[in-house]
Structure formats: C-alpha cells, structure tokens
Amino acid sequence: MYSDAFCKVYNEFGWNYFPEAFGEQLLLWMQQNQITVKSSLDLACGTGILCEILHEHGIQAAGMDFSEGMIAIARESNPEICYEVADMIQYCPDRRFDLVTCTGDAMNHIIDLKDVEQIFRNVYTYLNTGGYFIFDILNEKEVSSSEPFHLDFSNEIKAQFLITHNRNGRINLKTTVYENGEFQFEENITEILHDPDVICDLLRKNGFQIIKCADQLLDDTGVHGTTWFIIAKK
Numbered sequence: 001m002y003s004d005a006f007c008k009v010y011n012e013f014g015w016n017y018f019p020e021a022f023g024e025q026l027l028l029w030m031q032q033n034q035i036t037v038k039s040s041l042d043l044a045c046g047t048g049i050l051c052e053i054l055h056e057h058g059i060q061a062a063g064m065d066f067s068e069g070m071i072a073i074a075r076e077s078n079p080e081i082c083y084e085v086a087d088m089i090q091y092c093p094d095r096r097f098d099l100v101t102c103t104g105d106a107m108n109h110i111i112d113l114k115d116v117e118q119i120f121r122n123v124y125t126y127l128n129t130g131g132y133f134i135f136d137i138l139n140e141k142e143v144s145s146s147e148p149f150h151l152d153f154s155n156e157i158k159a160q161f162l163i164t165h166n167r168n169g170r171i172n173l174k175t176t177v178y179e180n181g182e183f184q185f186e187e188n189i190t191e192i193l194h195d196p197d198v199i200c201d202l203l204r205k206n207g208f209q210i211i212k213c214a215d216q217l218l219d220d221t222g223v224h225g226t227t228w229f230i231i232a233k234k
Helices: 004-013 017-032 049-056 068-077 113-126 196-205
Strands: 039-043 060-065 082-085 097-102 127-138 149-152 157-165 170-179 182-192 209-214 227-233
Touching: 017 049, 039 049, 039 113, 049 060, 060 068, 068 082, 097 113, 113 127, 113 196, 127 196, 196 209, 196 227
Parallel strands: 039 060, 039 097, 060 082, 097 127
Antiparallel strands: 127 227, 149 157, 157 170, 170 182, 209 227
C-alpha cells in the first residue's frame, strides 16, 4: 500500500497525465465504435482521475483502490462518485457495470497469475453482458533497467526514479522525493512482467472475447506506448 506521503505527492505533483490521456482516448474509442456506457468501474483507481473524466461525460462512474490514502483524496475531490477501499483480487461488488477499467500497469502489481485469473473471474461476474473490460500491462521492451532519472514536480519538489530487475523477473521502482534539496521519503514498488499471450489466454478461459491486444488503444494515432492495451468483451 502506498504511504500517505507518496499519495500526497502523487496527487499534487505527479502522475495525473496518464489517466487524463487514457480517459481522452477511451472516450474517443467509445465514440468511434458507437459504444454506449452508462456505468463504469475503475479498479485500482488511485486518486480517481479517470472516474472524474467519465463522470463529467454523464457516466455513472465508480472506483476502488487498495490504498486508503488514494481513496481519501478521490472522495475529497468528488464526493458524488462512489469510491471503495478494497483488494481487487477479492473485490466483487453487488452491482454490474457496462465498462470495467484497470490502468496505470496496476495489473503488474498482481504477482501471482492465479490472483490475476481470480480478478478476471470476478470482473466477468459484475460486467454486463456485452460489456467491456479494458486494462493495460507493461511492455517488456519498454521497462528495462536504467540509470536513475529525475523529474521536477515543482521548483521545490523533485524526485529520482530507479528501475531495476531481479532474478525472478520482478521489477522494482524506487522513488526518492526531495524538497528544497533535502530527502523527504523513499517509496519502493514491486511489479512483475506478464506475457500478453498468457493474459489473453486466461481471459478466454474465463469467458471473455479478446477484441484487441496492442501497444496503442486507438488504431489511427500512430502513437505507440510503453504498455499493452487489452480490450476484452463479455
């Protein structure tokens, strides 16, 4: 679970660009494919950015995340949206949705494939027939070990990132945050690379139809990302 300090930096200075960009592409994808979504659920929703975008476009959006800190920020930002603190491996709400999303490589945080499959089983039960499950996983070619790189959140807040791989195929992202040049805190996040073919096979095994598995959500953008986007249909 992310620390409160990390949640604060994430929200105020950090990673909103991905859910914002994904939200724009998702809305365009729905428009291009004439898909109507009345209700949506974002698994591992973080601070709720994607939920807010969908909510603003008339969709009854909901979100869940394992981090109490992330959900607290999401609820404060928009109390009209239903947010829950839960473990998505076990999460199985009593309502159904037209669309379920899980982005920001959240699925790579699920280390055991048995747990990934359990998520797929659960999603199938609370997704409406004809509904879509859209998520991303890391692209192995784009997450090689690297030298530390830096990002300036503001004139005062700066962060250093270091990606390393271990012998078990796991990835560690170490984030070190500084304020006015002084160390504030360090956050270590462990993920694992999933084979997209294996993931698609697990989806089919649990009743889904694979609509797309590619490194871009939209076909005509020419922009290839660092993740695989998977679109599955019930």
